[in-house]
Amino acid sequence: MGKILVTGATGNVGRHVVSQLAEAGLEVRALVRDPQRARLSVEMVRGDLTAAETLEPALRDVESVFLVWPGFATDNAADVVTAIAKHARRVVFLSANVADEPEMHYHEIERLVRHSGLGWTFLRPGGFAVNTLGWAEQIRQGVVRWPYGQAARSLIHEKDIAAVAVHVLTSAGHNGAAYVLSGPERLTQAEQVRVIGEVIGRAVRWEEQPAEEAREQLMAAWGNAEFVDGALTGWESFVTSPEQVTDTVRRLLGRPALTFRQWARDHAADFS
Structure with a gap:
């Protein structure tokens, strides 16, 4: 098997992809902006997906690419996909399960990859369990004030996304597949808070926040009105x-997806 390039190698999913590939004894290269700060135990090459001209050294001798797109802009996406197609034979793209939101940037990246000549597989997870780390400070205070407490989600552990990515990168039969990924159960946002509290041994309660108040806070934090409104509409x-x-x-890995409670155990220190 040829060398695998992992983009987003220091992110929530990418770092697990890197470690799982390395533990399997496979040739893996990490694309990073700053190798000294990344501190990964694999080959690292400096590069940035927002600057396609920096990718040539990282793509040399690469057979497969795990692609994580940075941010929302797709201005240079065609150049990036073209650069990948000049070197690699296949790409596994970490997309999202946003079929009802055609304006999302994921759709444009998927379109470019489909027409690139590359063999491709799309991973389309729903909600990431790791996003609940955004409540960490409130959980430490004992009250989570957030909108739509009864929004029920099937949050997925980032380790499961990585494990699926590694399986797809290292086995045959996945070209042209788009896999929708989720956790094994639905929990409302209020229930997610309760589970985190139980795991860390702290009483935490949910307090419903008006959506307009939440929008103001999210705009201050994220600064992208389209993304903020999309998130609120989704919740x-x-x-x-x-x-x-x-x-x-379960079908791909032969085991159940990890539960949200397991995720909370893995991240208990982040809420303490």
């Missing part, structure tokens, strides 16, 4: 139409 929709639960992780 609201999960109140009446809970997020999909799939068995994709």
Whole structure:
């Protein structure tokens, strides 16, 4: 098997992809902006997906690429995909399960990859469990004030996304597949807070926040009105139409997806 390039190698999913590939004894290269700060135990090459001209050294002798797109802009996406296609034979793209949001940047990246000549597989996870780390400070205070407490989601552990990515990168039969990934169960946001509290041994309660108040806070933090409004609309929709639960992780890996409680155990220190 040829060398695998991992982009987003220091991120929540990418770092697990790197470590799982390395533990399997495979040739892995990490694309990083600053090798000295990244501190990964694999080959690292400096480069940045926002500057396609920096990718040539990282792509040399690469057979497969795990692609994580940075941010929302797709201005240079065609140049990046073209650069990858000049060297690699296949790409596994970490997309998202956003079929009802055609304006999202994921769709543009998927379109470019489909027409690149590369063999491709798309991973489309729903909600990431790791995003609940955004509540960490509130959980330490004992109250999470947030909108749409009854929004039910099937949050997935980042380790499961990485494990699926590694499986797809290292086995045959996945070209042209788009896998929708989820955790094994649905929990409302209020229930997620309760589970975290139980795991860390602290009483934590949910306090419903008006959506307009949340929008002001999210705009200050994220600065992207389209993304903020999309997030709020999504959470609201999960109140009446809970997020999909799939068995994709079990089918591909031969084991159940990790539960949200397991995720909370793995991240207990982050809430302490």
